[in-house]
Amino acid sequence: MINNLFFGSSALRLNYTKLDESQPGPVTIPLPEKVSLLAGCTPVQAGLVAKKKTLLKKGAQVRTGQRLRMFEQDDLFILSTVTGTVTGVGLYTGPLGRKLVRVTVAPLEEEVLDDSLFEPGNLDRETSHKFISQLPGRLRLLPVRGDLPPINELVICGGEKDLSVISNQYAMKHERELMVSGIDLLKKLSRAAKVTVAVPGSLDACGKGLGDGVFTVSEQYPSASPRLIAKKILGRAVPAATPLTREGLAFVSAETAAALGRISRKEQGIFDKTLSVVLKSGTTILVKVRIGTPIRHILSIFNEKLTDGDYLIAGGPLTGVAIHDPDYTVSPYMDAILVSAGEDILGNSDYGCINCGKCLRVCPASIPVNLLVRHLTRRNYVQASDHFNLDSCLECGLCTYICVSKIPILQRIKLGKMKLRAMKQELIEEGAA
Amino acid sequence: MTKLRIAHAPFYRSACTIPQRSLWIIGAALLALVPGIMIYGMPALAVTAFSVSTAMAWEFLFCYIIGRRNTVSDYNSALIGLLLAMVLPATSPWWVVLTGTFLCVILGKMIYGGMGGNPFCPVALGMAVLLVSWPDYLDFDMAYRNMVADFDLMAPLALVKYFGSDLAGNYAVSDLLMGRQAGGIGTVCGIGLLAGGILLMARGIIQWAISLSFLVGVAVTAFLFQLASPGDYAGPMFHLLTGYTLFGAFFLATEDSSSPVNTLAMVVYGLGGGVLTVLIRNRGVYVDGVIFAVLIMNLASPLLDRIRPKALGA
Ligand code: SF4
Ligand code: SF4
Numbered sequence: 001m002i003n004n005l006f007f008g009s010s011a012l013r014l015n016y017t018k019l020d021e022s023q024p025g026p027v028t029i030p031l032p033e034k035v036s037l038l039a040g041c042t043p044v045q046a047g048l049v050a051k052k053k054t055l056l057k058k059g060a061q062v063r064t065g066q067r068l069r070m071f072e073q074d075d076l077f078i079l080s081t082v083t084g085t086v087t088g089v090g091l092y093t094g095p096l097g098r099k100l101v102r103v104t105v106a107p108l109e110e111e112v113l114d115d116s117l118f119e120p121g122n123l124d125r126e127t128s129h130k131f132i133s134q135l136p137g138r139l140r141l142l143p144v145r146g147d148l149p150p151i152n153e154l155v156i157c158g159g160e161k162d163l164s165v166i167s168n169q170y171a172m173k174h175e176r177e178l179m180v181s182g183i184d185l186l187k188k189l190s191r192a193a194k195v196t197v198a199v200p201g202s203l204d205a206c207g208k209g210l211g212d213g214v215f216t217v218s219e220q221y222p223s224a225s226p227r228l229i230a231k232k233i234l235g236r237a238v239p240a241a242t243p244l245t246r247e248g249l250a251f252v253s254a255e256t257a258a259a260l261g262r263i264s265r266k267e268q269g270i271f272d273k274t275l276s277v278v279l280k281s282g283t284t285i286l287v288k289v290r291i292g293t294p295i296r297h298i299l300s301i302f303n304e305k306l307t308d309g310d311y312l313i314a315g316g317p318l319t320g321v322a323i324h325d326p327d328y329t330v331s332p333y334m335d336a337i338l339v340s341a342g343e344d345i346l347g348n349s350d351y352g353c354i355n356c357g358k359c360l361r362v363c364p365a366s367i368p369v370n371l372l373v374r375h376l377t378r379r380n381y382v383q384a385s386d387h388f389n390l391d392s393c394l395e396c397g398l399c400t401y402i403c404v405s406k407i408p409i410l411q412r413i414k415l416g417k418m419k420l421r422a423m424k425q426e427l428i429e430e431g432a433a
Numbered sequence: 434m435t436k437l438r439i440a441h442a443p444f445y446r447s448a449c450t451i452p453q454r455s456l457w458i459i460g461a462a463l464l465a466l467v468p469g470i471m472i473y474g475m476p477a478l479a480v481t482a483f484s485v486s487t488a489m490a491w492e493f494l495f496c497y498i499i500g501r502r503n504t505v506s507d508y509n510s511a512l513i514g515l516l517l518a519m520v521l522p523a524t525s526p527w528w529v530v531l532t533g534t535f536l537c538v539i540l541g542k543m544i545y546g547g548m549g550g551n552p553f554c555p556v557a558l559g560m561a562v563l564l565v566s567w568p569d570y571l572d573f574d575m576a577y578r579n580m581v582a583d584f585d586l587m588a589p590l591a592l593v594k595y596f597g598s599d600l601a602g603n604y605a606v607s608d609l610l611m612g613r614q615a616g617g618i619g620t621v622c623g624i625g626l627l628a629g630g631i632l633l634m635a636r637g638i639i640q641w642a643i644s645l646s647f648l649v650g651v652a653v654t655a656f657l658f659q660l661a662s663p664g665d666y667a668g669p670m671f672h673l674l675t676g677y678t679l680f681g682a683f684f685l686a687t688e689d690s691s692s693p694v695n696t697l698a699m700v701v702y703g704l705g706g707g708v709l710t711v712l713i714r715n716r717g718v719y720v721d722g723v724i725f726a727v728l729i730m731n732l733a734s735p736l737l738d739r740i741r742p743k744a745l746g747a
Contacts, residue, residue: 004448012637163445227745240746308436317445324437342438346446350502354451354549357640357694365745368738370694389744397443404449405549411441 002346003401012362012402014221014318016160017276017284018202019169026170026274026286029301031082031107035292036329037068038092038100039078045071046099049091060086062105065117065270067131070101075127079134080114081271081291082107094328095314095321105292117263117270128189135263136273136291137256138167138333141226142190143245152248153233154192156183156257158199158207159217159224162316165335166286167274171254172199172206178261179210179254185264186257190250198229221318222364222396226251240391276336279304280344289330295337296326309342318397349406352377359399359409365392369399369409376412381419390416451548454638455508459515461633462684465625466519468611469618472582473523477618480525481518488514488534495543509548513537516556516684519619520677520724522576529563529570536562552735554688557727564724572720573615584613589675591720593667598659601667609674620680630683639687642699647682648673650707658715666715678710681723691731698737706730 041049048054048071056068062084067077070089084107092102125143133140138161143151156179158172171179183195195211200219207214215233217224229251230244231237238247255274262270272288279285279302289298295312299305306312306326313320314334330337352374359369372388375381384390393413400410470477492510496503504510517533525533540562541555542548569575573588580586585603592600604614612622620626633639652669659668672678677685686692686706693702706726713722 002446002448231745237746240744242746306435306437309438310435311438311440311444313442313444315442318443320442320444322437322439322441322444324439326435326437338444340444345438345440345444346448347440349450351451351507352546352549355690355692355694356454357689358637360694366742367744368695368741371738389747392744392746394745401443401445402447402449404451404454406446406450408441410443 002344012358014163014398014401015219016200016221016224017164017166018200018219019166019173021173023286025174026288027301028272029287029289029293029298031109031290032293032297034087034104034106034294035082035290036092036294036327037078037081037103037105037292038094038329038331039070039076041076041099041101043099045074045076045101046091048073049089049101052089054089056086056089056103058086058088062086063112063114066114067116068103076101077130078103079131079271080105083111084108095323107290111268113266113268113270118266132189132252132256132260134291134332135256135259136167136271136332137253137259138165138335139226139251139253140256141244141249141251143250148245149248151190151192151250153194153196153250154186154190154211155215155226155229155233155249155251156186156195156197156211156254157224157226157229157251158197158203158254160316161224161335162319163221164276164278164284164338165316166276167335168254169200169203170274170286171258172203175258175261176206176210178258178265178267180261181264182257182259182261183210185260186252192250196233198224200224222394222398225364225394225396227394228364240389273330273332273334275330275334277302278336278338278340280310280339280341291330291332293330294327295323295330298330298337299326299339304339306339311338311340311342311345313338313340318401319395346406348408351405351407353407354405356404358402358404362398362402364396364398365389365394367392367399373407373409373412376409376416377407379419381416381423384416385420390420393417451507451509455512457636457638458633458684459508459512461629461638462512462515462519462619464629464632465622465680466515466619468622468625469519469620472612472621473580473618477523480521480523480530480618481515483527484518484521484530484534485511485514487531488517488538491535491538492543495539501547504547507548509542510538513542513555516619517559519680519684520556520560520617522571522573523618524576524580525570529567532566533559533563535559549690551690553731554685554691554727556688557685557724557731560724561728564719573617577615584608586615588615588720589671590714593671594714594720598663598665598667598671601671604671604675606670606674609671614675616675617677617680620677623674623679626679626683630679633683633687639683640692640699642696643687643692643703644682646700646703647686647707647710648678648703650704651678651682651710652707654708654711655715658711672711672714676714676721677723681706681710681727685723685727686730691734693734693738695738695741698734698740701740702730702734702737705733 062080088104197207197211198215199207367389375384537555537559541558610623655669655672658666709726710722
């Protein structure tokens with residue numbers, strides 16, 4: 001994926017991929033022999049899994065939507081996306097070296113929905129958030145903790161996280177009825193006073209009547225980013241260090257709203273994720289696939305062979321994550337799977353910043369990226385945050401897309417943020433000690 | 434098992450790279466340089482070839498001696514050599530060219546760690562040192578005294594500076610645009626420079642905010658001078674099309690590392706460069722002010738870049 005545009009100014013503008021109505025509807029991927037459900041875990045939890053001290057054991061029978069509690073000690077649960085028999089509980093190293101708990105289930109044809117699915121209204125705030133976050137959909141910014149202010153405005157996002165992705169647009173266009181029910185349920189869960197639907201201009205009509213108002217987002221990436229929407233809605237920018245949930249705003253993607261609609265209407269397909277598959281040839285296919293399906297299974301349906309040196313990317317081209325293992329499974333928020341031959345992806349160069357200024361001209365957060373990157377490269381993280389707006393970054397990747405020196409800017413930004421978080425944590429711990 | 438590759442996002446990238454960028458600027462510069470070589474003939478070609486090759490050689494040697502990864506293949510030193518040749522008279526002796534490329538490449542760029550680290554435009558820096566060291570070799574009237582051409586080989590800026598603005602009328606705008614004037618090999622052909630500049634601005638390689646405001650700065654200042662004393666000072670058109678004005682606006686002031694990047698800062702920078710150019714020309718000791726104006730604005734560039742928009746949520 002290399003963009004070769006002649007005119008400088010046009011290279012600075014990337015538009016979201018639009019749902020193509022002429023394309024056939026989504027291809028339904030049959031259930032695989034095994035699904036793997038993944039959940040992030042703490043080192044303590046990983047230790048328990050390694051010692052086989054989990055509540056869930058091999059051989060257990062599970063129903064679709066059942067909350068699989070993992071440990072005696074805490075309330076981590078994984079929602080089963082299928083009905084079947086547990087064939088293993090273990091650890092798995094995910095992308096970027098993250099430790100994950102993996103539950104594998106052999107699904108049965110006959111599907112039984114678990115009753116607990118239909119009572120999300122009885123859940124406390126934290127559990128309902130955990131619950132919602134395991135439904136299909138990318139964006140779930142809900143205030144989790146009890147000490148956060150109540151939600152004034154619930155924003156349903158019909159825009160996407162990245163290019164190539166059309167999951168929310170699909171829900172807006174084809175799952176309206178479900179969204180209506182889903183939004184009702186969300187209103188009850190979140191007690192939001194107002195619901196706004198934020199959609200790209202082409203879907204304005206679809207947004208009408210879903211909430212109390214429609215907010216039109218531009219087609220230009222990344223205007224559907226929650227912070228940019230929040231700025232427009234509130235009429236002022238939320239300070240970079242403040243979580244949006246502190247401002248009484250909650251964001252839920254259209255796809256999640258539709259999944260909640262399925263729950264309130266007791267319909268099948270609650271755990272079917274809509275995602276775009278982009279093959280090496282460049283063909284894009286919209287698929288519906290059960291969460292937990294190995295990527296390898298999806299690719300085999302389209303006869304796509306992976307060879308040495310290929311890239312397999314979970315998520316869109318600007319913000320996705322490279323996957324090292326084709327057995328990695330579809331997660332609730334995986335909006336796209338991209339397969340790309342190695343030579344189609346431009347690597348980094350070892351040049352420093354030449355100060356061409358292209359990055360800051362594309363940056364939606366008006367960050368002086370040319371200066372920021374110099375400080376990040378020298379690991380001056382505190383400086384970077386205090387004077388060069390590290391915290392304002394939306395992690396959209398545009399600066400890195402355009403960078404002439406092919407510097408991995410976004411990676412350095414993420415690393416810088418991580419280091420600063422770690423430093424703050426250390427200070428807190430020292431203070432406590 | 435297949436070995437998949439791992440990298441960090443984004444996976445989608447624009448194709449423009451440093452070597453490409455250098456080559457585009459070289460291409461744009463050639464639009465003005467080729468007509469220049471046709472006007473001044475073989476000596477001009479020799480200066481250009483020698484300048485480009487020695488510039489590349491200096492960078493190669495420097496990298497080799499300090500054991501750094503060789504960066505000649507990014508064509509930036511070739512570009513520097515080419516731009517230096519463009520400002521030199523066609524008759525420059527070989528040792529002036531050799532010293533010039535050394536100054537530009539080594540003192541102007543490499544000692545700061547290569548591209549992106551240099552506080553001054555390398556070509557302007559090198560040329561400034563040459564101007565101060567060997568004024569006679571770089572004075573166009575001296576340089577071209579033995580040359581014959583079918584147009585007047587008196588350098589326009591010098592003529593007007595020393596003999597009054599009436600003589601500006603000797604130069605038809607069309608002649609200046611077509612390169613029928615005495616000057617640097619690549620800086621005489623106004624049409625070529627304009628074409629190259631427009632190409633680079635359209636490609637987004639140089640910023641209109643710098644180039645255009647530079648030209649506006651020159652035009653407005655020249656206009657004001659002429660208004661004050663029409664007998665002493667030539668008008669805006671003359672100043673725009675003579676000396677290094679167009680070349681400076683498109684190829685010197687826009688050098689990435691030494692110029693600001695925020696729009697408002699670029700406008701101030703460009704205007705400042707333009708104003709200083711005419712001030713030096715009209716009131717200073719030097720005939721042309723572009724080189725020094727660019728260097729002075731380079732100095733101000735980091736400061737100017739503090740004029741920048743507030744970041745989101747900052
Ligand atoms: S990744 Fe951050 S710094 Fe880069 S363009 Fe996006 S918001 Fe700006
Ligand atoms: S795009 Fe890359 S090289 Fe250009 S100023 Fe930004 S960081 Fe530097």
